[in-house]
Amino acid sequence: MHKDLSVQNVTKKFDRFTAVDQVSFDVDQGHFFSILGPSGCGKTTLLRMIAGFTEPTDGDISIRGKSMLGISPNRRPVNLIFQHLALFPMMNVAGNIAFGLERQGVKRAEIRKKTETILERVGLPGYGEKKIDQLSGGQKQRVAIARCLVLEPTVLLLDEPLGALDLKLRDQMKVELKKLQVKVGTTFVYITHDQSEALVMSDYVAVMNRGGFEQIDTPQNLYNNPATPFVAQFVGENNTWSGRLTGFSGKIATIVTPGGNTFTVNTGARAFAPDFAPDSKVDLFLRPEAMVIAPDPGMENLNRFEVTVKTILFDGANSRLLVTPLNSGQELIVGLPQNRQFDHIRPDDKIEIGWHEDSGICFPAGEAES
Amino acid sequence: MKGQGRWYLFFFLIPILLWLFLLIVLPHIDLFIMSFRAENDYGDMVWSFKNYLNFFNEPVYWTTFARTAVYSILVTGITFIIALPVAFFITHVVPRKFSGVLMLLLLLPFWVSELVRVYGWMILLRESGVINHFLVKIGILNTPVEMLYNDATMIMGLVYTSMLFMVVPLISVLESLDKAYIEAAFDLGANMWTVIVRIIIPHVMPGIVSGSIVVFMLTLGNYLTPNLMGGKNSLWFTEQIYNQFIASFNWNQGSAFGFLLLLLSSLIIWVGLKLSGQKLSKVVK
Numbered sequence: 001m002h003k004d005l006s007v008q009n010v011t012k013k014f015d016r017f018t019a020v021d022q023v024s025f026d027v028d029q030g031h032f033f034s035i036l037g038p039s040g041c042g043k044t045t046l047l048r049m050i051a052g053f054t055e056p057t058d059g060d061i062s063i064r065g066k067s068m069l070g071i072s073p074n075r076r077p078v079n080l081i082f083q084h085l086a087l088f089p090m091m092n093v094a095g096n097i098a099f100g101l102e103r104q105g106v107k108r109a110e111i112r113k114k115t116e117t118i119l120e121r122v123g124l125p126g127y128g129e130k131k132i133d134q135l136s137g138g139q140k141q142r143v144a145i146a147r148c149l150v151l152e153p154t155v156l157l158l159d160e161p162l163g164a165l166d167l168k169l170r171d172q173m174k175v176e177l178k179k180l181q182v183k184v185g186t187t188f189v190y191i192t193h194d195q196s197e198a199l200v201m202s203d204y205v206a207v208m209n210r211g212g213f214e215q216i217d218t219p220q221n222l223y224n225n226p227a228t229p230f231v232a233q234f235v236g237e238n239n240t241w242s243g244r245l246t247g248f249s250g251k252i253a254t255i256v257t258p259g260g261n262t263f264t265v266n267t268g269a270r271a272f273a274p275d276f277a278p279d280s281k282v283d284l285f286l287r288p289e290a291m292v293i294a295p296d297p298g299m300e301n302l303n304r305f306e307v308t309v310k311t312i313l314f315d316g317a318n319s320r321l322l323v324t325p326l327n328s329g330q331e332l333i334v335g336l337p338q339n340r341q342f343d344h345i346r347p348d349d350k351i352e353i354g355w356h357e358d359s360g361i362c363f364p365a366g367e368a369e370s
Numbered sequence: 371m372k373g374q375g376r377w378y379l380f381f382f383l384i385p386i387l388l389w390l391f392l393l394i395v396l397p398h399i400d401l402f403i404m405s406f407r408a409e410n411d412y413g414d415m416v417w418s419f420k421n422y423l424n425f426f427n428e429p430v431y432w433t434t435f436a437r438t439a440v441y442s443i444l445v446t447g448i449t450f451i452i453a454l455p456v457a458f459f460i461t462h463v464v465p466r467k468f469s470g471v472l473m474l475l476l477l478l479p480f481w482v483s484e485l486v487r488v489y490g491w492m493i494l495l496r497e498s499g500v501i502n503h504f505l506v507k508i509g510i511l512n513t514p515v516e517m518l519y520n521d522a523t524m525i526m527g528l529v530y531t532s533m534l535f536m537v538v539p540l541i542s543v544l545e546s547l548d549k550a551y552i553e554a555a556f557d558l559g560a561n562m563w564t565v566i567v568r569i570i571i572p573h574v575m576p577g578i579v580s581g582s583i584v585v586f587m588l589t590l591g592n593y594l595t596p597n598l599m600g601g602k603n604s605l606w607f608t609e610q611i612y613n614q615f616i617a618s619f620n621w622n623q624g625s626a627f628g629f630l631l632l633l634l635s636s637l638i639i640w641v642g643l644k645l646s647g648q649k650l651s652k653v654v655k
Contacts, residue, residue: 052557072556073553084550086554088554090568103560
């Protein structure tokens, strides 16, 4: 497939601090690509290099096969949606949308036609005469997107544009943004620290940490097969449990926790990694929803252990239990399905928890701290 | 309680009210009355429009008046053109920690009296001055030239005197300009010129207008700089007023001129506000 954006070994140094370190990735035409990372990981610097506001110290950025090095932002076929949108308050909605077209020397009548079309497309027909401060947060969002899309950029860059919205609106805009992207077919590069935004909208997500990419994958793969401990911790919720690797049988590792629980984990391809030797320290990652409360005694390959319920964290469909295994102080969060089956559970109850050996992920210890 | 609050308010307002009334309002009323009185043929003081008619009948008066107005507008314009990049540089280009130092450097000359500053310029610019000395020495000029006593030098002096009063309001409005607006404009394909005209100037409009009002008023009412740096032909209207009061001892004529100047400045500021679409209440905030 055609590549819209290609970033090769891009590095950005500020004095001695390396903000972006040897990052490479390609984005195919029409894809929604997200860069997900904690604040300060260098994702904004990377985006600004693609937009042209910062020049990389090293490496190459090309759009549709054409290198963008040394090309000023007003000549690049990319547009950026700013974190706080940066809609011009001195112009009305139509003026904002027309701004870029006027710079391209488009005729007045055509500008008007294009403005009306794009406003209709983002669901704001007839809003041209409104002032920016008359719009709601979601409407501003859509005007900012319209202002960029009307220029038909090759790549649209978005710098956490949903960050300022309240939760309800953000969830709604996530879906809308994805729908809009599919409809217009423009390549989107979206940066965010909110994993839910990245997972819901993206075709591919790159997880960024300390200036480098940890993993580039589909949202499903990031969640189910994290490549590094950082990804396992950062994407989705995870319980971290340290232990000692005591032996292998094929790919199945046996792990003993400090509290004395013995578990078996399918380590997959990692089983043959050199630093993954028996008797080494490991970190075990368990998703809250991977742990089953009171599992059926007939289920096989299940690690079972007894826990004490400390608190019930009720949050609708996202309800969880905070538990500790009987013989240790380790705190675990366990998913609590709201199907009325577990309504009887009360704090201080003792229950059995089980998890399948395929659903745990373990990494050599020591890399996990972010 | 309520009465007490009102008493406090009144107490603190008294100094300013006294100041306004005794030093501004009363003298103006006196001058206003004086401007409508003139000697008749018998040497008696009577009510008359003579002082105002003199202004229109004597070309030297109203040409000076028009010159003063046009030059003041010109000085305001030049000051703005110089002040905008300076203010932008201080607020958006230099790192935050240096902008305070730069502001201080800008303020520093104003700790010295205007008289001393004007004499400083004169030392630099006069025929036997510093600049002439160097130009002759390095061979650009054969003989020294007189750089003082012409309109260009006078305008330069007035611009220099008014700089600060334009830069400060511009800085205060530029500080609120989000850099993202400028970057967004570049991102949408704008060049430097479009960014200045479409983004920066509309944003700083309130600062431009308030700075312009101050600079314009100060320039229009300036006496020292035009008097010392301007030539024989660069007569300023304030000098006319001074002459009437001090040289001719014709206070009636002088007050009439004074009120004409007040009228002129109010009129030009009103036109300026109308043209820029700003409201006075918003600008003085």
